[in-house]
Amino acid sequence: MSHQNAPLTRGWFTANELAGLPGVPGTPQNVRAYAKRHAWEGQRRLGTKAVEYAFAVLPAETQNALLMRSAADAEPETVTASDEPAEAERPEQRALTEKQRRVMGARVAFVREIQRMTQHVTQARAIQTLLTLAETDDLSPYLAERVVLANDRKTATRTLSERTLKRWIADYKKHGERGLAPKRQKADMSVPAWAGELLKRYQRPQKPTVEAAYQQLVEQTEPPHPSIHQVRRWLAKLSPETRERGRMGAHELKTLQPFKRRKADTLWPNDCWVADGHTFDAEVINPLTGQAFRPEITLVIDWGTRRIVGFALNLAESTLATLDALRDAVSRAGMFNLFYVDNGSGFDNTTVYEVVDRLGGTITHSLPYNSQARGVIERAHRSILVQLAKTLPSYIGADMDKEAGTRAHRLSRRDIAAGLKPKQIPTFQAFYDSLCSAIDQYNHRPHRGLPKIRDLDTGNLRHRSPMEAWTSAEAEGFEALTAPAGVVASLMRPQETRKTHRGEVRINSGLYFLDALRDFHGEEIRVAWDYRDTGAVGIYSLDGEWIGEAILDGNATPAMPQSMIERAAEKREKGQLNRLVRKAKTLTGGDVQLTRVESARPESNARRVEEARASAKQLANDEPKFQIPQDKVARYRLWYRLEAQLQAGEALPADAQRWHEHYRNHSDFKAIAKVMDSEMDASGRQPTRTRRAV
Structure with missing residues (x-):
């Protein structure tokens, strides 16, 4: 007759649960009669009229059957922290490997099963019951899967033994779950005697190979020497940062070190x-x-x-x-x-x-x-x-x-x-x-x-x-702060102190002239120069007061007037011709007349250059098309040039006139005007700010 499985942890069983087990009758009625004959201790189960009997009064055969059925039906249970010793803390298990944790969990399952069984029988009887079930392959699937894992052995036959189970119970009582984790042999991190000499030859900027460093170690040091395999195994134990120190510089070594990520979420533009x-x-x-x-x-x-x-x-x-x-x-x-x-x-x-x-x-x-x-x-x-x-x-x-x-x-x-x-x-x-x-x-x-x-x-x-x-x-409200164009131009140009001499100042192998410097003869001034524009430099007093702009070779003139040179050349040519006539008259005894014959000869380079320039200028003047520059600053400067032409009374082409009238209302014109307007000097000339590939 079939019977219902009852948990062993309760310790009390009804006639229906006991019927059919070894040592008792096969029907509930006969079990109740058998219990009454043998005066079993009984009590009424809460909420029902059924009578249940204590585990201790049952026959030995029935108790063994209940124990074996409990082990065969064992399932994983949640382990509470109160069941473990206080010294067994979870953080200690973080140092365990994954395999150690799995072996520990398998052993805990057997310890828990023995603890449940010892609530009603002795520990020896509970252990013997588990061993019997293991030998007959009657363990529950949950426990059967953990037998091999709990043994943690490499032998072919891995099963349970009384000594092993008792050792697990003792380790659990003493150290908790952590005591059931198998010990793993850690790598030997001791430094061998030859390590220092090896690193001297290996940790070099030339980055020698392990074989090369080992060969030098053998040749340059006294025996005993390690094998190349020992050297490789020891180097593999070192961290990359420690191993590559000396082979990499301080900058390159940072690629192997931890770092901090900098976040710019809170930065505004121009911060x-x-x-x-x-x-x-x-x-x-x-x-x-x-x-x-x-x-x-x-x-x-x-x-x-x-x-x-x-x-x-x-x-x-x-x-x-x-x-x-x-x-x-x-x-x-x-x-x-x-x-x-x-x-x-x-x-x-x-x-x-x-x-x-x-x-x-x-x-x-x-x-x-x-x-x-x-x-x-x-x-x-x-x-x-x-x-x-x-x-x-x-x-x-x-x-x-x-x-x-x-x-x-x-x-x-x-x-x-x-x-x-x-x-x-x-x-x-x-x-x-x-x-x-x-x-x-x-x-x-x-x-x-x-x-x-x-x-x-x-x-x-x-x-x-x-x-x-x-x-x-x-x-979102950000507005860039702009500096006056004059301030930007003056601050960005490097300034150097120079001494003036009769209105001249020399800097960067150039000689610059400013008439206003006549009052500073022999004194020191500050010269602001720009490597992009070497045609002029800014002149400041030592106090930073603007004096003016000196021009490269501004006081240079021809050594002699051109007309004087031409008259001297003509006079020299006329004298030489007169001497030739007198010499010819002496040789021939009669009057001689010199006639100049014009011959076709190549034109001078200077004349051809002048004609080419004149031709290019004529082509430029004949060009009817008006072109608008692509660069914003160039368009701004073009507008000012057209404005200057209009102010001077010059006529502009229709396209240029139309563009000049509309561009002054463009947003680009207004934005650039804030920066560029203050750059106009006294002569109406603007410094070159447009970047050019020169």
């Missing part, structure tokens, strides 16, 4: 500018020498919006490149608060400090060998400059194909030596145009460092572009 120079990874034709060279490009990026606000080109990273980049950035984007740069000579100098201070900003430097701190500009170099260099045939980066690079270098040098324009190397103007285009594309391309927005065209989420971030900040 922090980051600048750095980068040697272009492709060759360009130098417009001055005609030779191939790699230009130095200085970029200035706004950290908050990732916008490239300014850039400069030069032969190398220098103070001039920094000042030029600052001038370009301030002219485009306004004033900055913080200027974050490295410790290079182009940034760490008194000239840059003075310019930044007088503009009202603050300059700060990153730590030495810590370019990762300025990763925002380093990433821009790769996104803009490296990608642009890879589009040129003259690319000479490390990943350039060696054969193709050698062929391009050979062909370009052959063309340069022959005075031809090399096809492999772009001109400076072509490079400059492509650089401007690349920077403009970068500023309008989605940037992963900026928040995401919903694209109005596609409806998909995408990152903002730097210009979108800048425009968004302006919509």
